[in-house]
Each structure stands twice: as C-alpha cells, then as structure tokens.
Amino acid sequence: MEGYEPTIIAFVCNWCTYTAADLAGTSRLIQPANVRMIRMMCTGMVDPKYVIKALxxxxxxxxxxxxxxGDCHYINGNLKARRRIKLLKEILPRFGFDEGRLKMTWIGASEGIDFAKTIKELVAEVKALGPIETRRQMVL
Ligand code: FES
Structure with a gap:
C-alpha cells in the first residue's frame, strides 16, 4: 500500500536494547521513525496482554x-519472554493478526548498529504485510 507508514510498538529492556537504541541515536545512525519505544526493566515483564492490546x-x-x-539482569526473564512470545505467535491469528506482526530479538547495549538494522528490517517487513486487514475492514 502506497504511503503506508506502520506504527511499531517496541517493548525494550532498560539494560540492553534501550541502551543500544540510545547508542544508535547518539551515533547518528539513520533509522525509520515508525517505532514508539516503551522501556521495561526486563523483557520478562512484558505481559502478553500488552502485545494484544497494542495490536x-x-x-x-x-x-x-x-x-x-545469559545476560538478563533478572537471570532468566528474557527466556521466559521467549516462551511467552512463542505461545503468543500461536494465538495471534485468532485475533486476526499475522504472526509476523510480533518479533523478538536480543540486542545488547553495545549493538547500536544491530538495533538500527533490526528496525529497518522490521519496518520493511511490516510494510510488506500492509495494514491490519481486520482494522481496514472496520474503517470501510
Ligand atoms: S534484564 Fe534485559 S531482558 Fe532481562
């Protein structure tokens, strides 16, 4: 869809990915402005309800x-999050959402370049998916 600019909500860990995002910014890496970040103390704190509600x-x-x-400041919060994401991807289609609309990554504090690259790739993937069909039907 031409001119479609997706909105992406990013729940990011304070200790790693948020710092990487900050590094990407201070390094002046070019990245799309489609992401709204929500800083969490750990990805293990991301309740699946937050994901469904955002979508x-x-x-x-x-x-x-x-x-x-192995780097989670709360021992295994990231691994718990990974398990939840796997289950969430299975139930997302029941809400009318493609599982490609949910992504999990590991990005360490020193990986600003990886953060910028991840955002660029994700925005391109979501643009290829297009707007959420059920939402478009509600507008029509
Ligand atoms: S503290 Fe970063 S994912 Fe748990």
Whole structure:
C-alpha cells in the first residue's frame, strides 16, 4: 500500500536494547521513525496482554527486544519472554493478526548498529504485510 507508514510498538529492556537504541541515536545512525519505544526493566515483564492490546488499539506490529541469553539482569526473564512470545505467535491469528506482526530479538547495549538494522528490517517487513486487514475492514 502506497504511503503506508506502520506504527511499531517496541517493548525494550532498560539494560540492553534501550541502551543500544540510545547508542544508535547518539551515533547518528539513520533509522525509520515508525517505532514508539516503551522501556521495561526486563523483557520478562512484558505481559502478553500488552502485545494484544497494542495490536488491537492501533499498532501494526510489536517488537520485544532485550538482553542476550545469559545476560538478563533478572537471570532468566528474557527466556521466559521467549516462551511467552512463542505461545503468543500461536494465538495471534485468532485475533486476526499475522504472526509476523510480533518479533523478538536480543540486542545488547553495545549493538547500536544491530538495533538500527533490526528496525529497518522490521519496518520493511511490516510494510510488506500492509495494514491490519481486520482494522481496514472496520474503517470501510
Ligand atoms: S534484564 Fe534485559 S531482558 Fe532481562
């Protein structure tokens, strides 16, 4: 869809991905402005309800990104998040959402380049998916 600019909600871990996003910014890396970040203390704090609510209320995709396995400041919050995401991807189609609208990544604090690259790729993927069909039907 021409001119379609998706809105992406990113739940990011304070210790890793948020710092990487900050690094990407201070390094002046060019990245799309489609992402609205919500800083969490750990990805393990992201309740699946937050993801569903974001998609139901206007987000085109949700990114959850945190520390690499073994680096979580709360021992295994990121691994718990990964398990929840796997289950969430299975139930998203029941809400009318493609599972590609939910992505999880590990991005460490020093990986500003990876953060910018992830955002660029995700925006391109969501643009290819187009607007959420059920939402478009509600507008028509
Ligand atoms: S503290 Fe970063 S994912 Fe848990």
């Amino acid at each position: 139901l209320e206007g987000a085109d995709a949700v990114l959850i990104s945190g520390c690499h396995p």
